[in-house]
Amino acid sequence: MRGGRIDPVSIVLRIAACASAACAALAGVGMIGFILIKGVPHIAPSLFAWRYTSDNVSMTPAIINTVIMTAMALLIAAPLGILAAVYLSEYARRGSRAVRIIRVASETLAGIPSIIYGLFGFLFFVVALRWGLSMLAGGFTLSIMILPLVTRTAEEALLAVPDMYREGSFALGAGRVRTVFRVALPAAAPGILAGVILAVGRVVGESAALILTAGTAAKASASLMKSGRTMAVHMYNLSSEGLHINQTYACAVVLIALAAMINALSSWAARKAERAALGGGND
Amino acid sequence: MSMRASIRNAASVGTARGLRSRAAAETVMRIVFLIAACACILCVGLICAFLLANGAPAIARIGPLKFLFGLDWKPGRNLYGAAPMIVGSLFVTAGAVIAGVPIGVLTAVFLARFCGKRLYRFISPAISMMAGIPSVVYGFFGMTALVPVMRAWFGAGKSVLTASILLGIMILPTVIRVSESALRAVPDSYYEGAAALGASRERSVFFCVLPAAKSGVIAAVVLGIGRAIGETMAVIMVAGNQAVMPGGILSGVRTLTANIALEMGYAADLHREALIGCAVVLFAFILLINLLLSAVKRKGA
Structure with missing residues (x-):
């Protein structure tokens, strides 16, 4: 059909593809633009005041809680996930039964919605272990939630390390453990980092699981056994109270900015990982 | 010794x-x-x-039958019929698939085959960005922008339709990313073969490359379904949350996830356990979706 007559099917298909892409872009850009236009004018210094009061719904305590929560979840999930990835990529035989079972478990975990994590965290950490609604319960719940993400990305990064690195290390007389820690992990570091940063993004954006485990106390929590709300939960509470709509928009702007930052960092790390994989032994 | x-x-x-x-x-x-x-x-x-x-x-x-098929969810009167929420979850998820999947797959085709490099450098980060935005922000956008528009157009703000559209937008990044990589994994020879036989560029892509990427695209759809059925906060903010059987796409609806999140805070005894029962039903759906996904992947491999 090329050249001569005009083929209507081709034109319709082309238009459908272009229009859909335009729709998708419009949805994304429209939403971000809407929030930015409504929110940016309401970002005021008072919103970052040290204390939260019912008149001035400062987000500083929520930001502090978010940092603590992220640190806690990463402290638990990152080492566990990376060690698990080392087992899967460096020790286990490919396709062995153990690997298959671990992979199924990890995929199941990855598919579980956050509200079920929240419910489990509530039943296990809050009720069964008697931790109460606390930052600690929230952190443990989120660490389980991000575990599959960290494991999978770290495993992929380790598998991308060329085998000649390991062979070189073995040839120099290094053992397996030394090879893992001195050769494979450093070479895979950028890829692992990209996954960990994605996990940070999930922690920062999480709300459903945290409402049931860490509660919604508006103060910066004085101890890990106290309840505290992160940024996302803070924003949900503000929007459901409905008294501070402008401040809610401002919160949304901060959350979007955080998401953009995390996104940029993660893709920077991923690019670095790609370059390292392509560069081979040149650098 | x-x-x-x-x-x-x-x-x-x-x-x-x-x-x-x-x-x-x-x-x-x-x-x-x-x-x-x-x-x-x-x-x-x-x-x-x-x-x-x-x-x-x-x-x-x-009673399993009363729980799964009971139409009344009235914890005050000890009535725990989860059918409205189960149907609600299925409605909203189906709506999200109808709203999000065609646009998502077509966008993936556009990105993988028709998009110029410069445009791609603009759109691709935007899609990653959409994937990273927290669901509360989506929900708040739905509440403040989508709900008033829907009320003006259809007379009903918080409804199955609104929730479906919002969830459709939320699953876009998943559907686009996964189907795009499936499309890119199809060997170029497929496209070249079709083009060599005289098919136009569009026909080659849609009737030759896309069918070859079928299992990856289906995996993308299934992942999207998983995201939609598990979404909680965004749905709470735009769906109305009435615990009754939805009468149509313009009536309010409560999903399984919303039911758990809304009532868990104050529930006790049998009420709390009934909510956990809702989570069991949701978990069963998720396991089903996972099984489907691994079946699709195995078929594709």
Whole structure:
């Protein structure tokens, strides 16, 4: 059909593809633009005041809680996930039964919605272990939630390390453990980092699981056994109270900015990982 | 006895001892790695155990049929029929698929085959950005922008339709990313072959490359379904949350996830356990979706 007559099917298909892409872009850009236009004018210094009061719904305590929560979840999930990835990529035989079972478990975990994590965290950490609604319960719940993400990305990064690195290390007389820690992990570091940063993004954006485990106390929590709300939960509470709509928009702007930052960092790390994989032994 | 002593002597010689302790360290670390890898299994086991142990007795006490098909959810009167929420979840998820999947797949085709490099450098980060935005922000956008528009156009703000559209937008990044990589994995020879036979560019892509990427595209759709059925906060903010059977796409609706999030805070006794029962139903859906996904992947491989 090329050249001569005009083929209507081709034109319709082309238009459908272009229009859909335009729709998708419009949805994304429209939403971000809407929030930015409504929110940016309401970002005021008072919103970052040290204390939260019912008149001035400062987000500083929520930001502090978010940092603590992220640190806690990463402290638990990152080492566990990376060690698990080392087992899967460096020790286990490919396709062995153990690997298959671990992979199924990890995929199941990855598919579980956050509200079920929240419910489990509530039943296990809050009720069964008697931790109460606390930052600690929230952190443990989120660490389980991000575990599959960290494991999978770290495993992929380790598998991308060329085998000649390991062979070189073995040839120099290094053992397996030394090879893992001195050769494979450093070479895979950028890829692992990209996954960990994605996990940070999930922690920062999480709300459903945290409402049931860490509660919604508006103060910066004085101890890990106290309840505290992160940024996302803070924003949900503000929007459901409905008294501070402008401040809610401002919160949304901060959350979007955080998401953009995390996104940029993660893709920077991923690019670095790609370059390292392509560069081979040149650098 | 003497033999053991001689071994001990041998071990005390420098290199031999070094080798032995190194072998021990290797074994210890191997076990450490294995334990870490088993953490996933432990977590899945714990989650299943806790949900079933708390949810199954409640379902049994309410009566499985009454729980699954009962139309009344009135905790105050000890009526726990989860059917409205189950149907609500299915409605909203189906709506999200109808709203999001065609646009998502077509966008993936556009990105993989028709998009110029410069445009791609603009759109691709925007899609990653959409994937990273928290669901509360989506929900708030739905509440403040989508709901008033829907009220003006259809007379009903918070409804199945609004929730479907919002969820459709939310699953876009998943659907686009996964189908795009499936499309890119199709060997160029497919496209070239079709083009060489005289097919136009569009026909080659849609009738030759897209069918070849079928299993990846289906996997994308299934992943999107998983995201939609599990979404909680965004749905709460735009769906109205009435615990009654939705009468049509313009009536309010409450999903399983919303039911748990809204009532868990104050529920006690049988009410709490009935909510956990809802989570068991949701978990069953998720497991079904996972099975579907691995079946699709196996077929594709």
